[in-house]
Amino acid sequence: MDATAVRLAQHVGEQAMDWLGRLRTSFALHRDVPDYDISGESLKSLSELALAAAVVAREAVAGPRCAATAGSLLGFAWREFDTGALLYRLQAHTPAATHPMEIYSYFIPAGYRHAQLDRLADHLLSLRAASAVEHVPNRRLAVWAAARRIGARPPGDRDTLTAGTWLGRMPEPWMMDANNAYGVTHTVFHLTDWGADPGGLPEPLCDYLHRWLPVWVEVFRETRFWDLLLEFLIVGVCLPEPMFFPEVWERVAEAQRPDGMMPNGLTAPPVEPEHAWLNHHHPTIVAVVAGTLTVSRALSTATAGGGRA
Amino acid sequence: MSLTHQPTPGSVEEATGALAGSLARALRGTSDGVGTRSPLASWDRRAGGLAAIRVLGADVLAPFLLTGKPLRQEEAWLVRAAVRDHPAPRGHTPEAALWGVRDTALTAALARLGVDASGWEGLAEPRAPGPLADDWVTLAADLVRLSTAAHPSLHPELRERLLDRRLDVARGLVRAMLRRDLLSAARLTRWLLTLAPDDLTSATLVHLEIAGHHDPRVRFEAAIARLLSDNR
Incomplete structure (x- = not known):
């Protein structure tokens, strides 16, 4: 990946982070309802904001302004979750749910911990029930990955859980669709801990992705499905031998709005950022993660002399 | 309608x-x-x-x-x-x-x-055929237009040059399938059968025979591909 494309990825990611920073109040949780009535969507949005900020903090390749925004957003999200107490209350109220501990796990690499939630998660993950959740296969891997971050015993073993996913079966690559695609990207995210551990991806899956990822990237580039395309760009840089798509970054940069918002490719964004937030915060969050990991892997492979252009 | x-x-x-x-x-x-x-x-x-x-x-x-x-x-x-x-x-x-x-x-x-x-x-x-395109998207698009040469012995020189581009041809086939361009997919299946068949080509061919049956040109390409497959 040449220096121009790396700068482009950095620019897209940092512009996106600026937009998220300006729109932070849109991520705030509603406080006029009981804890358990806080919508799943708002918990999800805030947790994804925290995840993106945590990746920026972890990779430490952002410029000073972007790094400061990431740090500030992490603190904001943690406070919105009552410094973990809200997640603890949600987990205690609905012990069979897994999302509170999954959300909590995103904060752990950045050094945020909640001792009672640690104990509760450790206990719940040790129950027989932990391996009997009626999740789709890639969601089971999400819980497995969260348990690893928390330091609890993961429910199930990696290979068995992976074998249950779409990607794990390495199907005919033309059976890909948008639903399977999100399953594939998240299987990779969980197995590699969002790019922190590329070696966590079993070798046969790496070979499979090296063969077919260029096709999926090309198809979703052509259809301008930016949200999914950016997730596939992340998959490329989660591979032990990363795959970069510099020409695709040019298209992504062209599509990004001047204010940093990333369209999703499906709905027309309203002019007002606060109105655009609902349908476009997700692709903008993904742009932050994709830009950050692309820059980070490009720098590390340039140092190591590897990678595929 | x-x-x-x-x-x-x-x-x-x-x-x-x-x-x-x-x-x-x-x-x-x-x-x-x-x-x-x-x-x-x-x-x-x-x-x-x-x-x-x-x-x-x-x-x-x-x-x-x-x-x-x-x-x-x-x-x-x-x-x-x-x-x-x-x-x-x-x-x-x-x-x-x-x-x-x-x-x-x-x-x-x-x-x-x-x-x-x-x-x-x-x-x-x-x-002699010109140089092959470096990128797989263009190569596959070119091969779609050259599919009448997709036979083990009709253009040995071109076939020989494609032997180390099998993955690129397969990527073109998968892209055509995802774009629901079954005619191009059938033609690229022929090329792959001419080079070296595998599980992907056999599964794809059955799919094309069924899903492309309403289009006589897909049906014809798939029938050629089937015979190329059976005659190997």
Whole structure:
């Protein structure tokens, strides 16, 4: 990946982070309802904001302004979750749910911990029930990955859980669709801990992705499905031998709005950022993660002399 | 209401579809009426008939090449008339290069059936194919247009050069499938079968035979691919 494309990825990611920073109040949780009535969507949005900020903090390749925004957003999200107490209350109220501990796990690499939630998660993950959740296969891997971050015993073993996913079966690559695609990207995210551990991806899956990822990237580039395309760009840089798509970054940069918002490719964004937030915060969050990991892997492979252009 | 594209009656497109359907039936051993009737019979008297023969190129000879059915003199004459009436473009354009490969395949197919096409008016000048595109998207798009050469022995030079591009061809096939471009997918399946078949090509071919059945040109390409697969 040449220096121009790396700068482009950095620019897209940092512009996106600026937009998220300006729109932070849109991520705030509603406080006029009981804890358990806080919508799943708002918990999800805030947790994804925290995840993106945590990746920026972890990779430490952002410029000073972007790094400061990431740090500030992490603190904001943690406070919105009552410094973990809200997640603890949600987990205690609905012990069979897994999302509170999954959300909590995103904060752990950045050094945020909640001792009672640690104990509760450790206990719940040790129950027989932990391996009997009626999740789709890639969601089971999400819980497995969260348990690893928390330091609890993961429910199930990696290979068995992976074998249950779409990607794990390495199907005919033309059976890909948008639903399977999100399953594939998240299987990779969980197995590699969002790019922190590329070696966590079993070798046969790496070979499979090296063969077919260029096709999926090309198809979703052509259809301008930016949200999914950016997730596939992340998959490329989660591979032990990363795959970069510099020409695709040019298209992504062209599509990004001047204010940093990333369209999703499906709905027309309203002019007002606060109105655009609902349908476009997700692709903008993904742009932050994709830009950050692309820059980070490009720098590390340039140092190591590897990678595929 | 169907949104499927329908060719204009009397057009070359319609004639090409009809000829492809007739050839597909011949390949599957279910030719019209009596089994001895030629799939090319009377095509010179149909609107766009000779043009359709030129469009399908060496593929009009597939029933003879792949099933061992002998080519009659009058059938060879029909092919010669089609070439004469619709000559290949001349010069050094990409289009002329494409026709060079197509007509190399046609000449080789005729030679295998005992017909010497040297000196035929309208054939492209024989020439080596140009360099292959580096990127897989362009390579696959080029190969789709050259699919009449997708046979183990009709263009050995091109086939040889593609042997280390198998993954690129397979990527083109998968892209065509995802774009629901079944005709391109069938043609790239033929190329892969010519190079080296695997589980992907066999699963894809069955899918094309079923999902592409309503389109005579996909049906024809899939029938050729099936015989290439069975004859390996």
